[in-house]
Amino acid sequence: MAAADFAGSKRAIAYALCKHLSLDPDAVSSTSIEESDIVSLFSHIVKSSEDEIMKWVEFSSSFVGKDGEHHLLLGNLNQDLSQKSVLLGNGFKPSAADIVVFATVQVFMNHLGENELQKYPHVLRWTDYIQTVVDFGTTVRKINVAKSVFNPPSHPKKADKEDADPSSKKVVSGQKSVGKSDASVDSKKAAGEVNAPENKANPTPAKNNKPSGDKKKSQEKSAGKANEGVADKAPQKTAEKDSECNVSILNIQVGLIRKAWKHPSADSLLVEEIDLGDGNVRQVVSGLAKFFSPDDLVNRHVVLITNVKPGKLRDIMSAGLVLCASNKDHSVVEPLIPPEGAKLGERISFAGFDGKPEDVLNPKKKQLDKITPDLRTNENGIATYRGIPFTTSAGACRSSVPNADIK
Numbered sequence: 001m002a003a004a005d006f007a008g009s010k011r012a013i014a015y016a017l018c019k020h021l022s023l024d025p026d027a028v029s030s031t032s033i034e035e036s037d038i039v040s041l042f043s044h045i046v047k048s049s050e051d052e053i054m055k056w057v058e059f060s061s062s063f064v065g066k067d068g069e070h071h072l073l074l075g076n077l078n079q080d081l082s083q084k085s086v087l088l089g090n091g092f093k094p095s096a097a098d099i100v101v102f103a104t105v106q107v108f109m110n111h112l113g114e115n116e117l118q119k120y121p122h123v124l125r126w127t128d129y130i131q132t133v134v135d136f137g138t139t140v141r142k143i144n145v146a147k148s149v150f151n152p153p154s155h156p157k158k159a160d161k162e163d164a165d166p167s168s169k170k171v172v173s174g175q176k177s178v179g180k181s182d183a184s185v186d187s188k189k190a191a192g193e194v195n196a197p198e199n200k201a202n203p204t205p206a207k208n209n210k211p212s213g214d215k216k217k218s219q220e221k222s223a224g225k226a227n228e229g230v231a232d233k234a235p236q237k238t239a240e241k242d243s244e245c246n247v248s249i250l251n252i253q254v255g256l257i258r259k260a261w262k263h264p265s266a267d268s269l270l271v272e273e274i275d276l277g278d279g280n281v282r283q284v285v286s287g288l289a290k291f292f293s294p295d296d297l298v299n300r301h302v303v304l305i306t307n308v309k310p311g312k313l314r315d316i317m318s319a320g321l322v323l324c325a326s327n328k329d330h331s332v333v334e335p336l337i338p339p340e341g342a343k344l345g346e347r348i349s350f351a352g353f354d355g356k357p358e359d360v361l362n363p364k365k366k367q368l369d370k371i372t373p374d375l376r377t378n379e380n381g382i383a384t385y386r387g388i389p390f391t392t393s394a395g396a397c398r399s400s401v402p403n404a405d406i407k
Helices: 003-020 030-035 038-046 051-065 070-083 096-109 121-133 161-195 213-244 367-374
Strands: 252-262 270-275 281-286 301-305 311-313 316-318 324-326 333-335 375-377 383-385
Touching (some): 030 038, 038 096, 051 096
């Protein structure tokens, strides 16, 4: 590709940088954009010469100028992104460097086939995140990466009750039948042995109502087998109970944060007003104040559990749980991102887990504590439950934080 193919990149860079810095994009004239190279355009808008930022600005300039080396440079970028979510910054918020590099490489990536794109998985994850959260105006053509990552990995189908129970029930039922049959036979034998010496001429007087020795043994044998059935039933019921505690009992929905403000009495908490569509708006308290300002969250699409039991957090009512990806040391926390086009209020689905959610989760059962350890993002940032993607009608939910816990 020649430098002329990247003409729109400078317009995208100027627009997005101005939005990023809360400047008026119209303040940068078209003439200034056309006559400047990427380095001088960036310096004109950002007024920064920090080495780390300028390194990526130079990378973008080289990407435009070095025709024939795009694959090599993209490979280097892929390696650099393998251990982080964004190029610079606090781990999840795009920086000016992310804006410049994305506006440049997306032109080349839009000319690649799906097989070629898959050679750069970390770049794909990063580009999909940047194009979702950064406003580049109308000059950027979005990269379609959904098909390359939305196919669920192979996963053993969850055994339904109907599949799992009959065999175990048959075993218990069989044991019960055997117990009854043996008891019946033994009882008959015992009865035969008692009645055998009996005759009309010399009837045996009934001394008391205690069972004979043989009959007593028969009853003990019957009772033993009955107890075995009860013993087998107990672990079966426990297994059934555990199998019911999976992600299908959660009502996980797509929402849009309409308002956000600081909690009046807790520095670490924010309060959000989240729209679930059809006039369903609820208030949720989240521990995101250390990672986002209220303005960062307004108009952001999120994924939240809506059937948690409503309750007060520091005197403020909360009726939901915003799901976030978090790295190991909890220094990077970010709400999950639904795909563009996902409908407000639609329920997240998981292949193989099609059960009906509970109306309200019971805190005493600690259901969330049992389910959340299986919620994680994979190496591509896709949100999963036991490796199965969080899926909407528009594709999978994701995060810029790969291999992260979700809570």
